[in-house]
Amino acid sequence: MINLNRRFFLQGMSLSLLPIGAAVSAKENRNLFSTISINKEDVLLIIDVQNDFCPGGSLAVKDGDKIIEGINTVQKSFKNIILSQDWHPSDHSSFYTSHEGKEAFSTIQMPYGEQTLWPPHCVIGSKGAEFHSKLALSGARMVIRKGFRREVDSYSAFWENGRVSPTGLEGALKTMGIRRVFVCGLALDFCVAYTAVDSALAGFDTYVIVDLCKPVNLPGTVEATFKAFNKHGVKKILLID
Numbered sequence: 001m002i003n004l005n006r007r008f009f010l011q012g013m014s015l016s017l018l019p020i021g022a023a024v025s026a027k028e029n030r031n032l033f034s035t036i037s038i039n040k041e042d043v044l045l046i047i048d049v050q051n052d053f054c055p056g057g058s059l060a061v062k063d064g065d066k067i068i069e070g071i072n073t074v075q076k077s078f079k080n081i082i083l084s085q086d087w088h089p090s091d092h093s094s095f096y097t098s099h100e101g102k103e104a105f106s107t108i109q110m111p112y113g114e115q116t117l118w119p120p121h122c123v124i125g126s127k128g129a130e131f132h133s134k135l136a137l138s139g140a141r142m143v144i145r146k147g148f149r150r151e152v153d154s155y156s157a158f159w160e161n162g163r164v165s166p167t168g169l170e171g172a173l174k175t176m177g178i179r180r181v182f183v184c185g186l187a188l189d190f191c192v193a194y195t196a197v198d199s200a201l202a203g204f205d206t207y208v209i210v211d212l213c214k215p216v217n218l219p220g221t222v223e224a225t226f227k228a229f230n231k232h233g234v235k236k237i238l239l240i241d
């Protein structure tokens, strides 16, 4: 940890711990923060920055595209970058259209637990499943695709829903010697939330860069996310620019 100074911000290494209980607007008061230096044992996980989750997409997150510039900036600080990509067959069980009489954003009981039903999105091979064209991709060493099995959704980049089958990310990070995981992307209250909690449960020191995420914001989902972060020791941080 070192103290913040202007030059340090400009070097693009400006990830800062958000004090517990502080509002995101506390960003203005830089004295509240201590700065984190990024090293080779750190990984940046960029969750689902795909066309369908951005304005104009079939499951658009409000201002989902506004975080991309910041994500590109923070990528410059990391040697290890991994992308996740939601990747569904067209009849995927998480789509409301796969369940007669069900509406979008209602829930259904699946063998692995409760599942929110979504508008069809990120269909394999579609434009909507592609990464947003503004997202820098060249630094990423790996893409984790998730949700490609019809019968099970996968919010987390570590485990399919129900935590029965792993994606392989945990093993990859451990063989890479990763100790700290930094998560950003879409959407804060679903795929980012589940990924960050699973990362902490896997034993990684886990940080969510909250100003580089946007939520779907269904009733109560953001509150539940922050509660889960506190419960599992996931730290909230900000990118100061």
Ligand SMILES: [Zn+2]
Residues within 6 Å of the ligand: 086, 087, 088, 094, 121, 122, 147
């Ligand atoms: Zn999905």
